[in-house]
Amino acid sequence: MAMNETVTRVTQRIKERSAERRALYLKHMQEQEARGVHRGQLDCGNLAHGVAACCGDDKQSLKLMNSANLGIISAYNDMLSAHQPFEVFPDLIRKAAREVGSTAQFAGGVPAMCDGVTQGQPGMELSLFSRDTIAMAAAIGLSHNMFDAALYLGVCDKIVPGLFIGAARFGHLPTVFVPAGPMTTGISNKQKAEVRQKFAEGKVGRKELLDSECASYHAPGTCTFYGTANSNQLMVELMGLHLPGSSFVNPNTPLRDALTKYATQRAVKMTKQGGEFTPFYKQVDERTIVNAIVGLLASGGSTNHTMHLVAMAGAAGITITWDDFTELSTVVPGLMKVYPNGQADVNHFHAAGGMSFLTRQLIKGGLIHTDIPTVFGTGMEAYTKEPFLDGDKLVWREGPEQSLDENVIATIEKPFAKTGGLAVLDGNLGRGVIKTSAVQPEHRKVEAPARIFSDQHQLKAAFESGELDRDVVVVVRFQGPKSNGMPELHKLTPFLGVLQDRGFKVALVTDGRMSGASGKVPAAIHFTPEALEGGPLAKLRDGDIISLDADKGELNVIIDDAEWAKREVVKEDLSAYHMGMGREMFGGMRQLVGPSEEGACTFGGFEQSMLKNK
Structure with a gap:
């Protein structure tokens, strides 16, 4: 299938825009590659430190220098369900490396926080910054320069973007991302959302709420809704950094373990010693990034990636803008309905055809670049296959050519929506983004008086007092990255959802973030310039009429230009958000x-x- 003209044009524009920056990045990576792995040049005392804890056979292999040594960077901790399965991965990886005459060492752990735990709490104000902290932690782990390739073990929100940034800055190394998979299905997402809204209205108590939440988040693995974590997995696979079909295989299963072992052995083959040398900087380019954006749009993925993908691409010397998302969105159809865009979860998506069927449709539509190098050693055409166990042997077979549930995953000929699930908003309030895939058409246009808040916790009191029982555009400002670290405001969703269900026109506008699980209420987010920097949101007053049109990509305050120009920005004392909880x-x-x-x-x-x- 010929490439879609718009995809080709946007890819070329990104390439031209990035030319000078990308050339300098490639120069830096080539210089690092030429310097080589220092293990062969270390003084005896340095090398002795690097191999001291290894078993005898591994120690001997590391001394001889003629086999590959893999560095493991892991986001394991046993508090996060998504990352708890990684506890056993290092032993699997070391064993798999030894089977092909190589070694693997645990190079370093990186922090992994859960936004589900910190929503509405002070810790959430560290969440966005954890991405860059993870990237730096990965760099520290690999800085010993003992490694010929790197394996990155991570799943969730800021973790994969942070690991990707770290991988890009060590782009001279071959790189494989190793997922852990989603937890098995608990209660339906619809049931969970209903109990949350009933709790917000005071119709059920905390015990009923906790029972519902625990029935939903109940086992090791990624949360099963389609938020930032699972958007990560889908995009990484479409970038060819996962093995085909590996993103949504449940943890602690024989197939999951076999995929981890195979990923290890592919990493060995991708080293210079393995004969298929494929460093990250040669694998990831403008085409790879466009594949990720297309996948995000086709799946109705997380709004967080309108920031993360910009940062990830930048770490590899590539400049993308929100306008690239907008233009691609005009030709990329919506092909998935997974909660919050539908009622199914990612396990249902996987069973209905999953990544193999989605990839097949994107290729059929000429929407992704198939000629990129992948960790599988092929182009993206091989990603229409699925992994299976044939006895003890891992094999790939062609995935389904028809959707096994057309309510969950659509064909390119009959998509759920003609355009992608994200839109960029412009107007006299700045620039922001909105996730439209879960918002019904009748709710995408809202014109109503503003109610201004500078703290998300103020909204609950206003809701409980009945003050918001009307058409309203809720503005929560001073939530940008410079203000307080740009927390997600997902805890507002039940209150706003109740108001919408009562028949009111409702929208959220903020310079903060919404969860990757942004749902049925239109949320205009990431507004820039942020209020602290004198952005237009800081000029708004209670009662100002705000007009949101998600289909046209517009957000404006309806006010006389001369009066707006005279308005002074509001200042806010944010010191209370800068102390405590680290x-x-x-x-x-x-x-x-x-x-x-x-x-x-x-x-x-x-x-x-x-x-x-x-």
Whole structure:
């Protein structure tokens, strides 16, 4: 199938826009590759430290230098359901490496926090910054330079983007991402959402709410709704950094273990010693990033990636903008209905055809680049296959050519929507994004008076007092990255959902984030410039009429231009959000962080900043 003209045009535009930055990135990676792995050049004392804890056979292999040594970077902890399965992966990986005459060492662990635990809590204000912290932690683990390739073990929200950034800065190494898979299905997402709304209305108590939540989040593995974590998995597979069909295989199963072992042995083959040398910097380019954006749009994925993908691409010397998302969205149809865009979960999606069928449809539509290098050693055409166990042997077979549930995954000929699930908003209130895939058409246009908040917790009191029982555009400002780390505001969803169910026109506008599980209420988010920086949201007053039209991509306050120009911005004392729960340690990041449209990055020293300082 010929490539879609718009996809080709956007890819070429990204390539041209990124040319100078990308060339400098490639130069840096080639220089690092030429310097090689230092293990062969270390003084005896240095090398002795690096191999001291290894078993005898591994120690001997590391001394001889003629076999590959894999570095494991893992986000394991046993509090997060998604990352708990990684506890056993290092032993599986070491064993698999030894079977092909190589070694693997646990190079370092990275932090992994759960937004589901921290929603509405002070810890959420560290969430976005954890992405860059993870990238730096990965760099520290690999800085010993003992490794010929790297395996990255991560699943959730900021973890995979952070690992990807770390991988990009060690782009001279071959790289394989190793997923853990989703938990098995609990109660339906519809049931869970209904209990949350009843609790918000005071119709059920905390015991009923807790019982419902525990029946939903009940086992090891990723949460089964289609939020940021599962968007990560889908995009990484479409970038060819996972094995085909490996994203949504449940943890602690023979197939999951076999995939982990095979990923290890593919990493060995991708090293110079393995004969198929494929470093990250040669694998990931503009085409790879476009594949990720297309997958995000086709699946109705997480709004968080309008920031994360910008940061991830930037770490590899590639500049993408929100306008790229907008233009691609005009030609990428909606092909998935997984909660919050539908009632199915990712296990149902996987059973209905999953990644193999989705990839087949995107290829048929000419929407993804198939000629990118992949960790499987092929192009993307092989990603229409699915993994199976044939006895003890891992094999891939062609996936289904027809959707096994057309209510969950659609064909390219009969999509659920003609355009992608994300839109960029422009207007006199700045620029932001909105997830439209879960919002019914009748709710995508809202014009109503504003009710302004500077703290998400104020909204609950206003809701309980009945103040919001009307058509209303709720504005929660001073939630941007410089203000308080840009927390997700998912805890507002039940209150706003109740108001919408009561028949009111409701929308949320914020310079903060919404969860990857953004749902049925239109949420205009990531607005930039943020209020703390004097952005237009800081000029709003209670009662101002705000007009949101998600289909047209517009958000405006309806006001005389002269009066708007005279308005002064509101200042807010945010010091209470900068102390406690470790937030005081992230003051430097709040000062350094860039705007959301540029990825909300805190890093200096990448090629872009070097070019700016020339």
